[in-house]
Amino acid sequence: MNKLMIICIATVVMMSCTSQQKAEPEKPLAQQLEERLLSLQSKGYMAGHQDDPFYGIGWAYEDGKSDVKLTVGDYPAVMGFELGGIEMGDAKNLDSVPFTRIHDELLAHVKRGGVVTVSWHPRNPMTTMPHGGLDGQQWPEGSAWDVSDSTVVKNVLPGGRKAELFQTWIARVGDFLESLKDENDQPVPIIFRPWHENNGSWFWWGQKLCTDEEFKALWNLLQDYLNERGFDNLLWSYSPNLDGGWTTERFLQRYPGNDRVTLIGEDAYQWGTEEEFVEAVNSDLTFLTQFAKDNGKLLAMTECGLKNIPDSTWFSRVLKPQMDKYPISYFLLWRNYEKEWFGPVPGTPCGDDYAKAFKEAENVMFLNDIAK
Ligand code: BMA
Secondary structure, eight states, X not given: OOHHHHHHHHHHHHHHHHHHHHTSOOOOHHHHXXXXXXXXXXXXXXXXXXXXXXXXXXXXXXXXXXHHHHHHSSOBSEEEEEOTTGGGTOSBOTXXXXXXXXXXXXXXXXXXXXXXXXXXXXXXXXXXXXXXXSSSOOTTTTSTTOOSOTTHHHHHSTTSTTHHHHHHHHHHHHXXXXXXXXXXXOBOOEEEEOSOSTTSSSSTTSGGGSOHHHHHHHHHHHHHHHHHTTOOOEEEEEOOBOOSOOOHHHHHHHOOOTTTOSEEEEEEEOOSOHHHHHHHHHHHHHHHHHHHHHHTOEEEEEEEEOTTOSSTTHIIIIIHHHHHTSOOSEEEEOOEETTEEOSOOTTSHHHHHHIIIIITOTTEEBHHHHOO
């Protein structure tokens, strides 16, 4: 054997060792996302927007368009998508966005390096009709906001009158999530945020609509079902609503458990005065920061905003200073729907204020700041 052959054999042996080392199973996608979010936090927090690529103020369904992009020249780092209606097998969600479009835009955002989060406002399984909303139902009858009956959660649990129907609903959620595959036919990481605002009583899974045990059983039913289907790409997020007075005891009453949640946060809108909002947000984020730290959880402002932004300095004066104080991973402004908008409106004073507050800030990340 000459020297060259020995070198060749040695190289092949070394290479096969290295490839064996590399053959270790990949970490679950949700864990990879968790680690990415943790590492991004060293630079600050991400800007997010619900339904960002679908429509904005004065436009709808124009490829590549986004009110955040029109305002600051870049997409938000985080985009939120909504599944309400998928449970019925509807072609469009409750906000009239075609599911095919949700599918494509969610994947497009992941492909460009963005982070995605998914919420679900399912109809009321006790009162909804086959074509929910279209058979003469009066809003909110039959919707997620139909709180006319406080036995809904109990009835979707095993043994309940709607248990079987509910199984078909969560199966459709599973099917849609399963369809979210990249061009290599691989699943993509998703922050999944079901049963939100559960400390309020405006959804059928809310505080006064079910017991703590029923709520937890509802959470577990959906989570266990999706886990059994093998999803390892869902990073589970628990987000009640702005409260203003969390105590550990009360927060734990409906908290699904450390083994079931990776990210905690809350939905915080300024519906009343600025002073009340600022006080409640600070009280809650102080509590949530400590809880997240003690329990090894990520923290985010999972929804927020001031409806129609009547104060054009709100982003810089009210929102940004509060977000700066806490170790949040992101904040997600709700959708820019013609009749009700929460994100920046391009070419207006609130848009300029948003750009000045967030785009020019060192500690706030948009897509290009996080894309690999
Ligand atoms: C709410 C509003 C509704 C919408 C729902 C789900 O807060 O924006 O108009 O249907 O979220 O996206």
